[in-house]
Amino acid sequence: MVVDVDQLDNSLVDIDVYTLTEYVSAKPLESNLEVLFTTTEHVSQQEEKPCAQLKCGENLKFPFARDSYSPVAVSILDDKELVSADAVTDTKRVVELTLDISALGDLHYDPGDTVAILPSNASKVVAQLLQRLDLTQQADSACHVRLAANCTKKSAKVPAHIPASTTPREIFTHCVALHSVPQKQFLSALASCTSDVRERAFLASLSSKQGAVHYQTLILERGLGLLDLLELCASCKPSLALLIEHLPRLLPRPYSISNSPLEGKQQLRIIYSIRARKPGVTTSMLEVKLKEQPARVFVYPRLQNAFHYTDLELPGNQILIAVGTGLAPFLGFLAHKELCQQQATGQTWLYVGAKTSQAMLKQQQLIAWQKSSVLQRLRMCYSRSSSDDEPKHVQELLEQDAEELVELLLLPKTILYVCADGAKISKSIDDCLRRCMQRVLHLDETEAVKRLKELRTQGKYREDVWL
Ligand SMILES: Cc1cc2nc3c(=O)[nH]c(=O)nc-3n(C[C@H](O)[C@H](O)[C@H](O)COP(=O)(O)OP(=O)(O)OC[C@H]3O[C@@H](n4cnc5c(N)ncnc54)[C@H](O)[C@@H]3O)c2cc1C
CATH class of the missing domain: 2.40.30.10 (Translation factors)
Structure with a gap:
């Protein structure tokens, strides 16, 4: 049975079911940090603030x-x-x-x-967290984070993403990833600041080697994060320093x-x-x-990589394969080709899949580009289509066009681009391209995999995998 994890409600998690009777909890990290409230200065929240990570200086890349x-x-x-x-x-x-x-x-x-x-974390979530930590009154008070006086670990450092002078609200809003996957050492550390015996046993057991199956189910599959665990364990009151120590940086x-x-x-x-x-x-x-x-x-x-439109440097053909919002960069490619059509003379084929026709991004624009010969081939499909005769996935469109597709792909000046919002879809498109190569070029699986690999190395097969 496939469980839709997003449908599940935390109140339905019975922590006793996930608590073992015998376990050895993970060794928590030593606590290396402490937070010092420098003054009683209250930092105003009124004016627009720069993102706090910008105050971290050159050490933060x-x-x-x-x-x-x-x-x-x-x-x-x-x-x-x-x-x-x-x-x-x-x-x-x-x-x-x-x-x-x-x-x-x-x-x-x-x-x-x-x-x-x-990104920044939602103000409501930050407020709830501050409240749990009894920091509501000090939420906007200036503080700084330093190594604890009793810290003996030589390599210990204050994380580079925490500004020298900051506030608890700033740290939670801009600096740390509140929704990251909790590591076992973090669970063990959370257990150590939980007063209720049942809740403490739940967190400690989840952190243990013996609790690996429950960790897999609750943390990795169901996606419980810090905020869910705090909701399940009302007596868990970690310190600000402990959270700074364990939560990773909130990344762009x-x-x-x-x-x-x-x-x-x-x-x-x-x-x-x-x-x-x-x-x-x-x-x-x-x-x-x-x-x-x-x-x-x-x-x-961000730095440029191979996934960009190169037709002007190297006039040629493009095969564009997109699923869902993965069409976004190709809308830029096509707008660009339209604007420099005298120079851009090659073939551009677009294969694109969406859930429904309504979910196809800029469908009218795509059709207009086909009419004005910006696109020489436009193949669209809808995975939720009720018709059994129509292809539902781009992979089927690619298989239908296999002969011509492989012929175009093997021309020296053709580049194939794939952009999908999910690693699984990209893998499935890769498998499909391999099957097309196998069939058209009469290769066995190993040879076809090798050919695709060569195409990647030659920069003829370029991928953008999003999530
Ligand atoms: C090179 C590159 C280019 C990208 N270009 C785009 C782009 O043009 N447009 C775009 O929308 N995204 C794009 N992404 C993805 C984007 O960077 C984010 O990952 C996405 O918007 C979700 O960010 P978030 O902070 O809202 O989700 P997070 O808080 O990071 O979400 C946590 C998890 O929830 C899931 N999730 C959240 N939102 C979505 C979603 N909308 N669809 C599917 N799963 C989701 C993911 O599994 C994600 O890991 C790109 C990613 C890369 C690597």
Whole structure:
């Protein structure tokens, strides 16, 4: 039976069921940190604050940031709902944002490049956590984190993502990932600050080697995080220092640029999808930002990799394969090709799958691009289609076109791009391409795998895997 973990409610977890009678709890980390409230100074929450990670100085690197760029606040100029959420077909709401990037200076980018957005944790969640830690009164008091006086561990350090001077609210809002997967040592540390015997035994048992099956079920499969565990264990009261020690850094999330730089204007567009149940941290934050005035987010451009449109340097053909919001970067590719059509003379084929026709991003635009010969082939399919005659997945479309597809792919100037919002889908597309190669070129499985690997090495098969 497949259990929809998002449907499950924490109140349905009976902690006794997951508590062993015999176990040896994981050894908790020694506590190396302490938090010192420097003054009674109350840091005002009124004005717009920079993200606290920006106060950490040069020691804190932003992953994949382009040289000489650090995160800056940019305005959201416009937001457009491209797809509305639909519970019946399990379709996610999809939103297109237009960002004013003048604060990034003269940014050069290609379609397919990505920007990173700095997330923040929801204010309601942060407030609940502060309350649990009895820090509501001191939430906005200046503090600093230092090594504990009795710390003997030579390699101990204050995490680089905690600013020298900060507040508890800032730490929880901008610096630490509250929804990360709790490690066993963290569970054991949480057990040590839990007064209720049953709750303490539950956390300790979950941290133990003997409790591996329960850890797999509750933490890895069901996705219980710190906040769920606190809800289940009302007497668990960790200290701020303990949480800083165990929670990882709240990391920026990448988003693909979905427009062409040739559109001019100091603007770029990104497209995000948001889950109806258990929405993610960044996407939830973006939804809240849309209601703010002015609506601003912290953004930086990420280093370019092979996944970008190269037709102008190397006129050729592109095979684009996308599923769901994975179409976002290709909308940029196609807009770009349209704007430089005299130079871009190659073939562009797009294979794209969505749950339903309504969930297909910019369907009318795709059809218009086909009519104006920006796209030479457009194949769309819908996984929730009720018709048995129509292909439901891009893999089926690829198999149907296998002969021509492999022929085009093997031309020296063809690049195949795959973008899907999930590693499983990318793997399944890879398997499908392998089958196409096998069939058309009469190869056995090992030879076909080798050919695909060669195509990757030659830069002819490029992938963007999102989640
Ligand atoms: C190179 C690259 C480019 C990307 N480009 C885009 C893009 O253009 N548009 C885009 O929407 N995303 C894109 N992503 C994914 C994006 O970076 C985030 O991972 C995504 O928006 C969820 O972020 P979050 O902080 O809201 O979720 P988190 O808080 O990180 O969510 C935790 C987990 O919930 C699940 N989850 C949350 N939201 C979703 C969702 N909407 N769909 C499926 N599972 C979800 C995931 O399993 C995720 O690991 C890209 C990722 C990479 C690596």
